Amino acid sequence: MPSQKKRPVTLTAADREELVRVTTTGVRPASMIRRARVLLALDTSQGEVDVTEVIAARLGVSGETLRLVAKRFAETGGDIWATIGRKQRAEPPVPSPVTGEVEARLIALACSTPPEGRARWSLRLLEKHVALVEDIPDLDHSTIGRVLKKRNFALI
Template identity: 85%
Template sequence: MTTTGVHPASMIRRAQVLLALDTSAGEVDPGEVIAARLGVSGETLRLVAKRFAETGGDIWATVGRTKRAAPPVPSLVTGEVEARLIALACTAPPTGHARWSLRLLEKKVALIDDIPDLDHSTIGRILKKRNFALI
């Protein structure tokens, strides 16, 4: 990886797309031909051309795009949430149930004010990540 956070192959691929779309050397091949020759999709051609136009023709800004430093939305699942969820799964299941299920945990979490609402698939991923099996 480079210091910009972009894989070198991605930078090379975008540079190749820019060269193939360069109209200063004459007529440009159709997009399907360029895409097939470079081994990229038509959508990649469109996105690189769009980025080039958005950056005012700045080649380096187009080729060396950086990844965002943080995810766009902070995760609701923190270490504390994981710990609380595992602690809850270790308790006795509600009356009438032999064991906790993911959907039952989902309903219980929805009732607890200081734990964000999580769906059953998220709960399952958290438990699996910690090698916790509902028995």
């Protein structure tokens, strides 16, 4: 199997020193240490670099990990901290169904008088009534409870 084409990783002396410090001192996440070791192994400023399979076997990672770390290093413009750190999500994976308007409608419903035969609203009763209202998405009773708790609203 031929070796994969490697992206060049050229580190400055200060970057190398910082990466060595990350891998040898302090308490850091294992993934950060692993990516720092990959960058050190792929560094071309110290001379010729081994083939991908040899580096991957020595570090205990896959060739794909080597490729992705080198790609991320190139994409971040050589910023080692952006390369070895976690990527921050731009937004949550699933948008929340509870918007400000939904929250206001839910609180208004909880403030209204409870249905006939009930002394007060319960979370499950609110859940059933929210399902009947067309412009409010179906919400679970635990979600309703979180919204009311966030607004310091008690069902009394």
